[in-house]
Amino acid sequence: MNYNVYMLDHHLGIFVGGTNPNKRAELLANSSVFDDIDVVVFNEVFDNRASQILIDALAQKFGYLTPVLGRTKNGWDHTEGWRSTSLDDGGVIVFSKYPIEYKSQVIFRDGCGADWASQKGFIHTVINKGGERYNIIGTHVQADDDTCNIAPSVVRQDQFAQIESYIFGASRSADEMFFIAGDLNVAKDSQEFSSMLATLNASAPTNYAGAPYSWDPAVNGLAHANYPNFKGQLLDYVLVERSHKQPKNWHNQVLDIVSDRVELPGTQEPYYFYEYSDHFPVTAFEYADETTPTQSVRPNNKPYNAIRLKHRLTGEYVYADPNVSNGWLTYGPDGEQSNAKFKLDNWHPYIGTCIHDHDYVQISRTDGYKDHYWTYSGSTYYTEDHDSSDFMKISRLTESDSCIQNGDVVYIYDHAHHLWTSPNKYLEPSNLYIQGTKELPVGENGLFIIEMDNFEFSDWESSLSYK
Known part of the structure; x- marks a missing residue:
């Protein structure tokens, strides 16, 4: 699973509006969302307090985890590209129900706009499931930003190239699968999507299931509050890199989950959302089974x-x-x-x-x-x-x-x-x-x-x- 959980640093609340990341983290950690998930990659766990709530709860549920990307050099087998002057970490963390044998963090060499203030990059983990090793790249790449002095798509392509170069240099066995999971900030229906796949040397999923968009202001209250006039986009993926072992089939399924009520501060009175995040999670698997959701949570007929x-x-x-x-x-x-x-x-x-x-x-x-x-x-x-x-x-x-x-x-x-x-x-x-x-x-x-x-x-x- 990949899940952008929209837990921005609480100090930014004065600028972006309070989103109560601590409460959302608590609800998410105690939910059933991860019951049938082997590995989850989180994006945007920037807020230290909210991320610690997730870590404390999910460490018990999963058993194995990495540190947060760009927050510390401790706990990693390899660190590359560290920028000590950055104002924030990279907001990515990986949890696994199976042993993590190797943990590497790589900070992107380039970024623009607000992203340059954080240590965005990617995590590489090697996970051993019953003697078979799986490589997971967890990332969150450059976002669209009007303050960038270069096209964000150009920055993204450079970041994708850095990921693929790392995979090539890692020299892992061709018998091991390599997955790339993250908020890739590229819409599936855009021209950039095909160039992203080519640069990452990744295959598109054979099956897209679930909700059509992972970020959708039309039905997600948190997304709508910030971008009421935007159309939905599929931005989050779990892809398979092509130079390593391939699955026979590959699903990406967006789950339109809902949370219990989250109270947020208003100008005069609190108001409510029923969202864990402004994104929906995307799960990935070779074949569906009896645990796979077969219908939406939210009605489709307005x-x-x-x-x-x-x-x-x-x-x-x-x-x-x-x-x-x-x-x-x-x-x-x-x-x-x-x-x-x-x-x-x-x-x-x-x-x-x-x-x-x-x-x-x-x-x-x-x-x-x-x-x-x-x-x-x-x-x-x-x-x-x-x-x-x-x-x-x-x-x-x-x-x-x-x-x-x-x-x-x-x-x-x-x-x-x-x-x-x-x-x-x-x-x-x-x-x-x-x-x-x-x-x-x-x-x-x-x-x-x-x-x-x-x-x-x-x-x-x-x-x-x-x-």
Whole structure:
């Protein structure tokens, strides 16, 4: 497995926004993500505290590990290219369930932009599994960066050439496999992909399975928070170098895993994500077996993009004003009207994949006034262009750890936050409008049945090869 875990140094929080790497490391270390994994290469374990949480927990689960690339010269059999003036380490570490017989770290000779401040490079490990030796190169190469004075793709090609030169010079037996795992910062659908493979002397996987992208702001909340308008990319790989022993088949499978709730600091109140990282992990294997995931974790049919809220007491639906963009929310009997359908999301990502109880949410129109959100004036709700109520939340009457789905009984509540926080008040139909005047706990008049599509998931079975 290769996994970019987005654990930037916590001192950078003032610049890049807090991402709570310690909590994410704790959740990840105690998850089932690595239960069937023999070797994992982590990228971006820059934060010392977060990486130590991972090390302390996963050292017991795996048994063998390297130091973090570029953090120390101790614990290595070989170090090359060390730069003592660098401000940060290289953020790569390898864990293995089988003995690591050799550990080498090589710092890249070149980099640009922010990457030059860190000791980016690669790790070479030799792992002995039952008498058969496997070579793992773990790396994280040059990222795209507008501050570079040279094209980042040129720097990457030089780094790929340095990796292949090292492999050639290592003089390992041709009977040993050589894997190159990392966030290679090259999109699979780009022209650079073929030149990367050629420079690394690596083969493309025979099978791409799982989610289409390892970095995808459309469905990953952390990625969306930083790059809301970017398209997904497949950037993370486990490749096989061609001059050594070859597998009969080779899968790369991206897993769209989710985490428990991670609380992050906001400007006024904390907010939440359900992500271990802004990347998804990619697993690699010769053949699928009974442990291989065969469908996505996240729904693929955008079920929250067209919801209706049916009042449980009266059977009437919440309406937006069909005649104006910023009209009051009302209610009526016909749920098939276009102004009775809304989009529900939890801010990041824009397309919600799983809404949980007590999540912050925003609700927008799906008729001719797209991206007009529910907000309030006084205690009465209306829709406004790109201006959502900031602290609105949703929950089920009977709470659950699962996602809110079709047929659930829900209530929506909200509060203001100016110089102080006002009490939470639940929304209900009242005097022809949708209003929030009564404090929690919710009364019967504040209960709605959510109507939406049932979840559908991507089937990965056809992309998998079995023995």
